[in-house]
Amino acid sequence: MDDTLLRGHTCLHCQKLNLCGEPENVFVDTNLDLKYSSSVPWSMRFTGVYLSDLQEGARDGCSLGKYLSSQLGEGYPEKVECDGMPNLLTRKPIITDPLSDITVARIRKWKVRCDLSKSQAPKICSKPSPKFLPNRLIEIVRIDNGQKPCVRLVEGSSLNADTEYTALSYCWGGDLKNCLKEGNKDSYSTEVPWKHIPRTIQDAILTSQKLGIGFIWVDSLCIIQDSKTADKEIEIGQMNQVYTHAALTIVARRAPDADAGFLHPRSVPSGTTIVDFRDDNGETRRGTLTFKAAERYEDQNILDTRGWTLQEYVLSRRLLIIGSWTTTWSCRKERKENCDGWSLDRDLGDPFQNDATWASGDNTEFTGAHRLDAIAFFGTHPDYHQPRPEDRLIKWEWYELVELYTRRNLTKKTDRILAISGLAQIFSPMRGGEYAAGLWVKDMPETLLWENSSAALYPRPRDQGPSWSWTAINGIVKFSKSHNQNVLSVESIECELDQPGAPFGSVKRGTLRATGPALDLEWKCCTSPSSCKYFKGHHLRYLTPDRGYVNAPIVFRPDAKESDWDWTTVTLLAVQGMDITRRIIITMASEDQWKRTLHLVGIGVGHSIAPPMHNHIAQSLGLPWTFYATECATLDDLMDLARKDTTAGLVVTMPYKNAIIPRLDALDDLAATIGACNNVYRDWEDPEKLRGTNTDWRGIKGCLLEKGDQAGVPVLNKPALIVGAGGASRAAVYALSSYFQSSIIYVLNRDEQEVIDLTRDSQKLSPVPTIIHVKEGEAQKLETPYYVVGTVPDFEPQTPDELAVRANLEEFLSRPEKGVLLDMCFKPRRTRMIKLAEQKGWPTVEGTHVIGYQIEEQWRLWAGEERVKKLDREGAWKVLIDTAEKSPGINF
Template sequence: MPMVFSRNNNKLAAGIESPEGLIELCGFDVYMHQDLIQADEKKPLGILREMHGDPGSKGSLRIASNWLASCVNNHANCSPTVPGGQILPKRVLNVGDETTDPFLVEPAADSRSGRWVALSYCWGGEPSMKLTKDNIGRLKQGIPLDRFDATIRDAILVTRALGLTYLWIDALCISQDRDSQDWIEQSSKMNIIYGDSTLTIVAANSSSVIQGFLKERKLQYIPLGWLPHKVRPEEPLYSLAPQRIHISPSWNSQDDQITGPWTTRGWTMQEGLLPNRLLFYTSTQIIWKCCTVIEYERGVKQEPSKEVVHGFIDAGGTEIWNFDTFSKFKALPLYLQLIPETSLSEKYRLWYALVEDYTPRRFKYIQDRLVAISGIAKIFGDLIRNDEYVAGLWKQDIVRGLSWHVRGAKLIPSKTLQGFSVPIDRFPSWTWASVGYDVVVNDHARQDGLRSFSVIEDVQVNLVDRANPFGAVRSGNITITGPIFRLSRLYNKQWQCKETPMSALERYVSNIVEEESIGEVEERFSSSNGQFAALQMLQHFPSIDRRLDLLILEGTDGTSNGITIYRRVGVLSLQYIHQRFIASPELVKVREVSKRSLRSRLGSDSHRRSKKLRQSKEVFEELVSEPWPRQTIIII
């Protein structure tokens, strides 16, 4: 059976002819030496660029340098807003050259205009060289290149190859002394340090500063001989010798994704969103990402076409939600101009999406959680205008913001971090920062027209640094007034016994606590001496389903000016399908569709979940017959 090869752009498909037709066996990518591709840039050859096994080779570094030059010269929306260079950070590393060792620089306030590269990487332990008051003089004198940790050494080499002088690295440009205020000051400027950088290098393929990112890669190229010839006299003749043409197994599209330890660290999220230009070093290739294009070392290029940009505007900005997080963040200014000012859900939707991406990320010190997103928060706050940021939430939308919960457990969230309990005094209980490394979501992030039962009277936050409202907090409290129902406990193990005297709410809460608890229910939830409460928060009225969120709270035995103080436990969601809406054949049909959809979602757990829906309905009916008194409380 004869082999058949077919070509489609830069790919070859290998197969065999059979009586039933062509049977494809495998695919190959076709690569050409980069010098030949660059010989006629205006006439794309449709063939991929041959990559180098060593990402630190001159050829590979030249690719990165060409990307930067092309962006600087051609992409107006990627350039800094200040012509002639930005204000340099307080400290930068002069990378030197082959004859000059790198050395630390503290630019004078009147001569700090310039360009710099920032480095985003995983510490993976303690760097062997950090800035302290004891070694700052030695760093200013110069340090031999081989004395630096591998990741920092690689970043210095790349910065030199890009033709830039200054490199910013947190371990060497922020004082690491325990008693230093420098860290508090500089950590509040990440939006400037990364956002105004000419370029940020991302060591995505390294989990530790000692590993480095210019690592040799295994390439599976098979060379092919090819002697070009002129079909028409005006065509260029690259060479009369056989050219460097290779084939390799078809590229795995997963290798175009940014994965690895860098994507799971808390600090790196804003470091990957704030810059306008990013140079990623992955285990398979280098990748360029800016506000205009994404380019891959192997020669693939992605860029939003004019049709997509116009479609984004014509659709009222809705195309933004099809973008990746980086593109959504960069498109936010345009998006905010297109949405109605009255739509709080659209105004804050991206923030809740960012929190959802951010909360699973890990920290060496969990207390850095709010600091490590402060740069994003500051830019977001500048864009939405006229709102106050309070420990991860926004005051104008704080009733909706308080309705967050961890995915899979609304009422009993996980509170463990790598086997250790979260120090709850690090954060107020009402902020999403107070839970473990679970994904935090907000069910109301996309909903307008919500009815709020509670009113925010006051929000107070005790900041670590008063000059930085987006940074770390020592404590915080919310004074809120709304319908409240007090509970002696959240869980009664007799809740399934109909003879046990309990309100519909108490029975329903016990069911949820039992369902969401891992192992035994915590004793504090089942003790009859507890001081719990349910506060009515938000109600949503679609055509058939009626939904209500209750904030579940736990007393602290404390008061302030006679007002009871609570901590947040979680959210209790009630759902009620109104029978009285069914008044016409059309609505009956809608209800049947809703029931079928509900059954398909419930699956094998339909009996248990149907029981919960009945309990939820009973709680609604109980609320109508016995309205709760309105009271003012404080949540810390």
């Protein structure tokens, strides 16, 4: 019953009910076998009334009985809030406007009071020195007089150093279509189109303007999302300063995503009703009756589950939180929020929900402050000499923060260390010493005693962090708070950073060397039903001199979901004392464990020239990987190869580019749009999953740009021609229509149904190109194409349809207008089509070059962004061309 008014009335049923502000039990008829009992403050008192009585009243027409039985029948405890009765008023009424004029006035008054609270010593809410402005801000130029709102992107360096700005903490909810990119940076400096701004960000801009603050920082509009430089890494490295220096942080707690907004009117929650009643003094009152089930909705919002928002919350000096039922504002001095409506119990995910206060001796400014606030202050005021929290308390505060953080979700799991880097930065002055992939070196070795406490284990991600760090896994982390004597000595820790200037950011690799008591064991992992004949799970054994192998009586929990393997030698390493619960297992990694294979798969690929080039790349990257050309007679053979643990990726060729799609775990947007897959790689967050993409179009684009009127410059808006309508033709359509802007594409093909299918698949493109199936004798009526792409095997035409394709192609090529022809055929290297085109005076590109233009994107997906930066592109091309020169009879 939503927002229902129960009109005042008297009946034999409801007169038994007594609304009272005292804790009482709610009696339930045990014959109904309901799992319900409660004793809660401010409950409704039922004097000998059972649920069956309420149901009887409901049948007799008692509206209050009907309402109560419908709610209590679900097993929810009830509460009553009574407007106008101080002895019963536990909450203020819900204010439907999240940012009413009264609320805004109170917030502005609070902010002024916080700003003016000065003394000789810095205040816990004060900004750190030196002054700071983000590199970019959104300026609110105009939002008044009913005119169209106007905002623009400005450089922080162009503003006065004392400029106030707000920052936004919100949930993206997926990729944003409109955000700051290299291509729109200049136009956004003039104006960011209001209609392009997601509603949540619009509401944040309106909020900032209402509070009299003319600038706002929003990550999606102030960080270049597709930057080819390190813009994103630089901005993430400044995150702690962005939120610490903001006048306040607007927390869009109510908005589940960037498009939802948060300033629209609130509605009374489900399970709430307005009731007229007579109190113990005989006076008529109106109350709001609400059930706790509805209460929980406020705490079940998406924002509190997101990893990035935790550090935004902690780093901010002031917070303005706009929630589903209430707007609250707080600062480091006043953590007990001011609010405009219901004040709810804190969510368990709130980093300030515990009572970890810090007693600061004589400094009353910090007395009673939350320990996290004190750490945040001292972390940004390292020269402030006052008694600080004890080191052991700071250590455990970090562990608890990490445990809380790992309960949250990240859209990109590889952000696991980045999304807490700002917090690590403010902890650093207090902790001292080196920070290594989420752990503090001064806490070694006990800090290694973390475990994955998630109910379910996830596959071990690739290159997310060193194996000894909690950043290497996905799941909830729990630290051991043991005080036993350490028996392990950490000799050295070496971490290679992704960005040398970002010591709290992600690492490429990390090495830890330690000495201590150790025991060699063998470990077997058996989880799949097909391989577990006798037992399932993880098993340890050790070799004795007299009895052979003996099961090790050790219960342990892996930190990730592992693939099956047979008995493998590992080392059990003691960390503290001789208690087996204080040990960690380290796999003894041999070189074979890192070996991987890559494959060119299809039919007729046995003489490919691709392996030497890819093997040169693997060697230049320092990877023990080998690339093979592997014949796959059936799609099942191909998938068996792809699913092997040692297979890192595939290049898919004819005839499987379309057929493989339904057999993959996921397909990226590009491959889905093109309708063909030529590259398979492991999901970086779940390596057991195979993902597909298409890189053929990059090869086609690169080849056609080689031989145009001006090398590297596309010829746009010209008709194009494709020979063939199979899997490779789809990548050609995409390249020609999206990059070369060919709105008309001719297709020569012997099978009309294949062209119909190609035309259907091309409807996914924007804009949709016009596909024309050129039949016998129709070529002479059409304009000459500029770009021609061959996608069929090399053979002598025999059938009438094949001869018609050849005749139409010769008609196009015989004209005085010339363009560029690319033949993607596998073999021979110089195909009939290339020879014909050269006879007619057309510049041609051999299919050999198609793979050369794809290597960077392919290796980025197989081996990772960081590794591909070291790719020897020039050397790879040289190997490719040299191999092609030595193999004139084949292509790739």
